[in-house]
Amino acid sequence: MAAFQPVKELSRDEVIARSNAVLAMPDQPITETEDIFRIEALGLEWDMGVTVYEPKEVARGADGKKIGIFVLHGGSGDYKSMVDICRTFAKKFSCKVMGMTFPGRLYLDDTSRDWPKDTINSDGTVRTPMWKKGEYITPDQYEVKRDTSMRFRYGTRTVAHAKPGTTFWNRMAGWPYAFEMGMKDAMRRHFPEGEFSIYVTGHSTGGPMVFMICQRVPNIAGVIAVENSPFGYIQEEQHSWSGALGKVAGFERVTTKKALRTDPFYELYIRTWRDRARYAGPEALGQEGPNALMRLPWLMEEIFDWWDKTKARPQFKAEYVITHNIQSSLEAAARATAERLKLDAAETEKLVQHYKGFPYPQKGPGAKPVPPILFVLAKDSRDHSPEVYEEIVVPMFKQINPAPKVNVTRFGAGVHTYHKAEEGLPLGIVPTVADYYFKAITGGYFVV
Numbered sequence: 001m002a003a004f005q006p007v008k009e010l011s012r013d014e015v016i017a018r019s020n021a022v023l024a025m026p027d028q029p030i031t032e033t034e035d036i037f038r039i040e041a042l043g044l045e046w047d048m049g050v051t052v053y054e055p056k057e058v059a060r061g062a063d064g065k066k067i068g069i070f071v072l073h074g075g076s077g078d079y080k081s082m083v084d085i086c087r088t089f090a091k092k093f094s095c096k097v098m099g100m101t102f103p104g105r106l107y108l109d110d111t112s113r114d115w116p117k118d119t120i121n122s123d124g125t126v127r128t129p130m131w132k133k134g135e136y137i138t139p140d141q142y143e144v145k146r147d148t149s150m151r152f153r154y155g156t157r158t159v160a161h162a163k164p165g166t167t168f169w170n171r172m173a174g175w176p177y178a179f180e181m182g183m184k185d186a187m188r189r190h191f192p193e194g195e196f197s198i199y200v201t202g203h204s205t206g207g208p209m210v211f212m213i214c215q216r217v218p219n220i221a222g223v224i225a226v227e228n229s230p231f232g233y234i235q236e237e238q239h240s241w242s243g244a245l246g247k248v249a250g251f252e253r254v255t256t257k258k259a260l261r262t263d264p265f266y267e268l269y270i271r272t273w274r275d276r277a278r279y280a281g282p283e284a285l286g287q288e289g290p291n292a293l294m295r296l297p298w299l300m301e302e303i304f305d306w307w308d309k310t311k312a313r314p315q316f317k318a319e320y321v322i323t324h325n326i327q328s329s330l331e332a333a334a335r336a337t338a339e340r341l342k343l344d345a346a347e348t349e350k351l352v353q354h355y356k357g358f359p360y361p362q363k364g365p366g367a368k369p370v371p372p373i374l375f376v377l378a379k380d381s382r383d384h385s386p387e388v389y390e391e392i393v394v395p396m397f398k399q400i401n402p403a404p405k406v407n408v409t410r411f412g413a414g415v416h417t418y419h420k421a422e423e424g425l426p427l428g429i430v431p432t433v434a435d436y437y438f439k440a441i442t443g444g445y446f447v448v
Contacts, residue, residue: 004443022431074204104129222446232359378414
């Protein structure tokens with residue numbers, strides 16, 4: 001393959017042309033296998049879930065090793081949320097792909113993995129995670145609250161607060177560490193070191209998770225960051241300024257410092273149709289201009305239709321403690337876990353520092369450098385504007401020692417949920433994304 005050079009922008013016409021070319025390529029036969037495996041972490045058992053997409057013969061990158069693509073969902077999804085990108089990499093480019101689900105988000109009681117009913121029940125109880133098959137979080141283990149503190153962005157949020165001493169409390173305190181262990185184990189199982197180079201991507205809030213793991217697995221060779229949020233401490237700074245959308249449809253960017261998030265570790269956010277609405281508004285503004293408000297009833301119908309189709313996905317979240325670098329909550333989670341395990345003072349402090357390091361790159365003797373990064377931004381992304389990457393994200397990556405190779409490409413099409421179809425793009429920007437990254441992997445961008 002020719003040496004790969006990233007570009008700053010791909011026009012809409014180029015995105016569509018590349019998408020059409022990829023979709024016209026023959027599909028390679030692949031096998032799709034779900035792997036549910038159990039690990040032990042922090043004195044508890046955890047069921048982890050991945051789906052592996054594997055061609056007969058796996059393509060190799062510029063370093064001569066087999067290409068392994070590791071995909072994390074974002075929002076409140078699971079690996080089913082990322083099927084389009086996984087299958088495209090596997091079928092069109094013969095990469096071995098693994099889509100993983102955050103701990104607790106797979107519905108283990110049904111092989112379809114579809115969650116039943118809605119996230120908020122008529123009796124006021126809510127949907128809760130399943131961290132282990134056969135273990136259930138009962139309503140007596142939590143208190144439901146309505147939060148209006150971030151109403152401008154989210155509307156009214158419904159949250160469940162775990163009660164101290166319950167299984168819910170212990171799991172909410174322990175899942176970040178278990179997730180790290182689960183990702184490491186999944187990669188050992190399916191992308192063995194010496195055979196594979198791994199390229200990781202995490203949609204939205206999956207992004208800080210793949211940045212967290214990128215230095216902790218030896219054969220992770222690069223971050224293919226499409227609509228992929230950065231390290232938690234960078235995202236904290238990114239979201240601490242209003243105006244992350246940049247200048248859209250005549251609305252000037254405002255640079256007023258906002259209060260940082262303070263979500264406690266024991267808080268589970270329960271999603272509703274509002275979480276589609278907070279993206280649908282900016283996307284319609286970017287694509288249609290202010291006249292989008294003239295069809296607000298129609299837009300709301302689209303939002304409710306989306307919710308009916310997607311409420312079978314988990315639709316709950318707890319990852320803000322990492323993705324927004326909430327140090328006080330990470331420390332509290334570590335101390336709650338240490339108290340349960342009856343750790344001494346030195347062991348407790350070690351666990352606290354481990355937790356507090358999740359939103360940051362590792363440094364010091366023996367730390368693996370942050371691997372090369374290639375960001376792709378969608379045209380009408382709500383949270384990932386070129387301005388915020390130019391002014392905040394890229395400069396903060398360049399301050400890391402040693403600084404990783406980092407570039408940003410903006411596509412002239414697409415939205416934050418980048419598999420969403422639009423005119424001329426039946427799979428959204430997914431085919432072009434896969435093509436762009438495959439060329440980067442085979443063209444030597446990630447070889448250092």
